[in-house]
Amino acid sequence: MTAEIIDGKKLAESIKEDIKNTIAVRKAQNLPIPGLATVLVGNNPASKTYVANKIKTTAALGIRSYSYELEENTSQESLEMLISELNDNPEVQGILVQLPLPEHLSEDKVLHSISPKKDVDGIHPYNAGLLSRKYSEPLFYPCTPSGIMRMIESVCPDISGMKAAVVGRSSIVGMPTAMMLSRSNATPTICHSYTKDLDEICRESDILVAAAGSPHLIQGDWIKPGAIVIDVGINHIPDSTKPHGYRLVGDVDFDEAVKRAGAISPVPGGVGPMTIAMLMANTLKAIEYR
Ligand code: GUN
Numbered sequence: 640m641t642a643e644i645i646d647g648k649k650l651a652e653s654i655k656e657d658i659k660n661t662i663a664v665r666k667a668q669n670l671p672i673p674g675l676a677t678v679l680v681g682n683n684p685a686s687k688t689y690v691a692n693k694i695k696t697t698a699a700l701g702i703r704s705y706s707y708e709l710e711e712n713t714s715q716e717s718l719e720m721l722i723s724e725l726n727d728n729p730e731v732q733g734i735l736v737q738l739p740l741p742e743h744l745s746e747d748k749v750l751h752s753i754s755p756k757k758d759v760d761g762i763h764p765y766n767a768g769l770l771s772r773k774y775s776e777p778l779f780y781p782c783t784p785s786g787i788m789r790m791i792e793s794v795c796p797d798i799s800g801m802k803a804a805v806v807g808r809s810s811i812v813g814m815p816t817a818m819m820l821s822r823s824n825a826t827p828t829i830c831h832s833y834t835k836d837l838d839e840i841c842r843e844s845d846i847l848v849a850a851a852g853s854p855h856l857i858q859g860d861w862i863k864p865g866a867i868v869i870d871v872g873i874n875h876i877p878d879s880t881k882p883h884g885y886r887l888v889g890d891v892d893f894d895e896a897v898k899r900a901g902a903i904s905p906v907p908g909g910v911g912p913m914t915i916a917m918l919m920a921n922t923l924k925a926i927e928y929r
Pocket of ligand 1: 738783811914
């Protein structure tokens with residue numbers, strides 16, 4: 640059996656097309672259009688690429704874009720001052736502070752300082768708290784987990800009762816993905832570096848979300864036949880045949896896993912484009928909270 644490929648790029652294109660059309664209609668009707676502020680601190684090359692992609696997409700969809708690039712040695716105080724200004728700026732509906740921040744800055748304090756109503760990343764502790772409460776709705780669902788859920792739904796609209804393994808427990812991906820799987824009535828197991836018998840947990844799982852940041856951690860024979868596999872990993876591994884001397888791989892051994900899974904997302908072209916599409920969807924939604 641060869642798995643169905645979950646084409647995140649194609650799915651993201653159709654979500655972005657809908658957003659673009661909605662914004663065009665709003666413009667024609669003289670209704671407010673959203674503005675997204677991106678804040679990049681320092682020189683992390685991967686973060687620079689991610690933010691550049693977000694800004695490019697914002698412009699392509701007709702969303703107003705405000706870009707802030709701060710020096711590596713920016714102080715906590717000046718970063719929080721900028722966020723406070725953006726919180727008060729009526730032109731800005733969404734604020735995205737790219738993570739990770741340089742080590743001298745407190746990520747936790749920075750996230751707390753963003754208005755939950757402008758937290759289009761969906762990672763403010765207020766929104767994260769609401770996500771974990773049974774009868775509550777966060778103002779925004781986090782982008783990568785939302786993208787993962789849309790990809791799963793594209794091949795299996797009802798996951799009630801299914802067993803899921805989430806490998807990785809980060810605040811941005813692993814933890815909120817487990818919450819969202821549970822909200823959709825699946826039963827997630829959150830796995831991490833101390834988890835015993837990770838391979839066995841994976842083999843029992845109808846849904847496997849790999850977000851450990853470890854190249855090819857998940858081996859082909861760990862996959863339950865027919866399972867839905869979502870690979871969140873973005874890892875650069877040396878490859879002398881490539882122009883840059885490296886290539887991009889996920890957390891899953893794709894070539895082996897594709898032979899056993901029912902559906903699998905590739906890297907690249909899987910979760911990455913979906914994260915940006917969901918950020919755009921959240922930015923559009925942010926107009927409701929103006
Ligand atoms: N760094 C890696 N992924 C993300 C994300 O989804 N949001 C932010 N703010 N930073 C990130």
